[in-house]
Amino acid sequence: MIGKLRGIVDSQGEDHVILDVHGVGYMVHCSARTLQALPQAGETATLAIETVVREDMIRLYGFRSEAEREYFRLLQTVQGVGAKVALGILTALDPAALTAAIARADKTALARAPGVGPRLAVRIATELKDKAPVFVPMPGGPAAPLSPAVADDAPQPLADAVSALVNLGYGEPQAARAVSAAVEQAGEGADVARLIRLALRELAS
Numbered sequence: 172m173i174g175k176l177r178g179i180v181d182s183q184g185e186d187h188v189i190l191d192v193h194g195v196g197y198m199v200h201c202s203a204r205t206l207q208a209l210p211q212a213g214e215t216a217t218l219a220i221e222t223v224v225r226e227d228m229i230r231l232y233g234f235r236s237e238a239e240r241e242y243f244r245l246l247q248t249v250q251g252v253g254a255k256v257a258l259g260i261l262t263a264l265d266p267a268a269l270t271a272a273i274a275r276a277d278k279t280a281l282a283r284a285p286g287v288g289p290r291l292a293v294r295i296a297t298e299l300k301d302k303a304p305v306f307v308p309m310p311g312g313p314a315a316p317l318s319p320a321v322a323d324d325a326p327q328p329l330a331d332a333v334s335a336l337v338n339l340g341y342g343e344p345q346a347a348r349a350v351s352a353a354v355e356q357a358g359e360g361a362d363v364a365r366l367i368r369l370a371l372r373e374l375a376s
Contacts, residue, residue: 205235221240
């Protein structure tokens with residue numbers, strides 16, 4: 172099973188890239204967002220890969236990050252979302268924006284993706300509400316997932332705030348979402364006590 176490919180960008184199609192890995196050209200299907208982020212032909216690219224094996228085909232799907240790949244898998248647990256629709260959603264929304272849309276049950280944002288109507292948007296938000304990771308700004312880098320399961324990847328005050336809320340009896344996804352909202356209000360430099368206070372207000376609202 173292929174989990175990652177690093178090679179030379181050979182060419183791009185409407186929904187795929189040909190990645191030359193030591194002389195073998197792999198056709199990797201990607202979201203438009205991922206295709207736009209790839210370097211020009213002749214340059215090196217690395218993609219996280221989801222390999223789908225069926226009786227009549229083997230297809231590779233490529234992603235810029237593990238977060239995108241995990242969302243590709245997670246989205247397809249929702250009835251009515253197949254690989255094509257999942258890629259469409261990841262074209263319309265990056266992982267951080269997708270998490271925010273799910274947390275807020277923002278069916279308008281979700282319905283921007285091709286193939287997602289209002290009913291499917293509601294189903295996605297409802298079924299994934301307690302499964303989606305929460306993303307927060309990371310100092311000097313892109314948004315990163317914040318949850319107790321990946322607390323080592325988050326700044327210590329954020330991880331400590333989530334842990335404190337969990338100790339108070341809140342569920343992990345609920346606590347992580349509240350701390351994420353607190354970070355938006357207070358900024359990345361806020362201390363644990365302030366994050367907890369703001370998160371508790373969020374939970375009480």
